[in-house]
Amino acid sequence: MLRPTGWTRFREWVLVWVCGSMLGALAADAVIGSYDTGLQPIKPSLFTVVAVFTCIMVSLVNKPRLCLATLVIALLPAVRLFDAAVLRRFDSSFQDQITMDLARTMLVLLAIIAVLSTEKWEKTALWAAICAMLLTTGSEIYEMLGFAKFSSIPGRYAGFNSHPNFPPVLLCEMLGIVFALSKNFRFNCLMIAVAVPGVALTYGRSGMIVLALLCGSYILLNARRNFGFLMIVTAIALPLLGIGAAVLESGTQHGVMKDKNTADRLEAIYDLDFEKLKSPERLKDLSDAWEAVQQKPLFGHGTGISGTIYAPHNEYVSLWLELGIPGLVLFAGTWLWLIARSVLTGGRAGYLVFALLAYTPFGQGRIEVPHFSFAMVAAACVLWPKRYQLTLRSLKQAPQTSAAFTPPHPQTLSRQG
Template sequence: MPKPTGWTRFREWVLVWVCGSMLGALAADAVIGSYNAGISPIKPSLFTLGSVFFCIVVALFNRPKLCLATVGIALLPAVRFFDATVLRRFDSSFQDQITMDLARMMMVLVAMIAVLSTEKWQKTALWAAVCAMLLTTGSEIYEMMGFATFSSIPGRYAGFNSHPNFPPVLLCEMLGIVFALSKNFKFNCLMIAVAVPGVGLTYGRSGMIVLALVCGAYILLNARRNMGFLIIVSCIAVPLLVGGTAILQSGTQKGVMKDKNTADRLEAIYNLDFEKLKSPERVKDLSDAWEAVQQKPVFGHGTGISGTIYAPHNEYVSLWLEMGIPGLLLFVGTWLWLITRSVLTGGKAGYLVFALIAYTPFGQGRIEVPHFSLAMVAAACVLWPKRYGFTLRSLKAEEARPEPHAMGVR
């Protein structure tokens, strides 16, 4: 095998560390969050356009070979984009902004597919996931210390993501990428340690449950081969968890007043009180959205209605509401496709697929955010490793090539 040249090493370094950092920043909404908080002067639209262009150019220099499964991943976002821009079945004063957001996501998705089509895609995706986790948890801690305000909900920290419901989803998805691409148990435990405070500071009920399931399953399935390390880690982790719990509980106090929202959330999680885990507001929102689905069950109301008029907090109802039965079938079919492939390949990317699917009953709007696209593209690349390259050949050169017998080959 020929030794890589200096140019080869340089373009691979740029791909992994620069493009990976850009994808991680996009996934964490770092530029948008810091710009909205008045910290960064960089306009998010310019950063997105520049990152997309740079990543695609660098990917082309690294001779990409397409994973065809990523085309399937891009199908639903492309259909929604077409529905919003061309068909425009739903129209409102926010529709132009919705169209711009969908266009942005399509560009980011194309850049992610291009970068993850290269030979060094695993290192790049792994670093992008780690970078997104560090930025998310770091920004939440930064907010908790009072240096900035990112969250739209008082008492709950959100970091760059602005809404506290998004960091737990991002952290679980990125942790799934780490588990799928890294075989280093100690490093993966370190990333669990990064994710735990990031989820805890949001006081997210579903986020804490999904994180506990993902991490618990991963540690239990690898405990036998790493028992000594786990014993040492437990001696460190247990006091930290106790201290972290005390910090979360103290965070529900505001002087002599108690924040009932965050306090009730913690109490419901600690006591596994499923009645308190339910949100009456979300039940009402879901009921309203379901009534709207019944009005146009076949083809839906059009892309954009979910999130502007209705907020079902359920991705199945959200897609059905917008795109009808065809959109719902496409959405469900994507999950069945990933689950079946994971099972047939011996559970490859199992943690990642679970982290993606676990939020569908109480999630909303994930299909429009970069971290979801990164996780989906990474899952497709892990589950379908075969790649297809494209070459251009001159027809005249083919015609001018001598026949084998003319070169003495029989």
């Protein structure tokens, strides 16, 4: 077996640590969040262009082999971009900005597909997920300590993501990638410890429930083989959880005043009161969006109306509202496709698929953010490991005789497993 050359080691190092860090920063919205609060001067648009260009160029020198399933993941974002930029069935004063955001999402998605098409994609994706988790939870703790103000909602911390509803989604998705790519149970428990405060500080009801289901099922299914380690972790974690609960409780107090929003959220989670866990405002938003769906159920109102005029907080209704039944079928079909593949492969990437699917009934706008694209492409790459590479081959021509003639060999598409 040939030892890797210095050039090979260098390009692989750049791929894993430089491109992985860039994807992690994009997933965590670290550059946008830090720029908006004045922590650093790099413009997010400039960073996105540099990151996309760097990732694609570095991927090309690392001999990429395409996972065809990732093209299916890119289909819905491409349809939405075409609808917004060319068809423009929904028009508003924000449409140009919406189109630019969708174009940015598509560029980042292409960069993710390029990076995850390389030989070292697993190591790169794992580091990118870890990086995104550290940046997200770290920025929330930084905000909690009073060094910066990121959150758009008083009393709830959001970190770089600016809205407290996004960090739990990101952390659960990245944790799903860690579970899919890392077989080290102890390391994965460490990453759970990173995710827990990041979700808790947002006071997100759905986020805490999904994280509890995700981590609880992972720990239970691996408890028998790691019983001794879990006993030690439990002895350490219980006091820390008590301290964390006290910190969250104190966060609902502002002097002699109590923040009713965060206090009610915390009480509902502690008591597992499903009536209190419901949000009357979201139910009203969902009802309004559903009425709009019924007005144009076949082809929808056009990309951009969800989030601009309506906020259904439900991804199925959101896609139906914009793209009609074809968009809904494409979106739901993608989930069925991923679930079926995971089941047929013995539960491969099951935690990741669950983390992605769990937020669809009460999520909105995920399809436009980098961490969702990253998690979806990672799931496709784990579930479909076969890769394909476009190559040009020229076979040596046999000596020509009067009886036979061998034409040049055409371009071939060679499959590599």
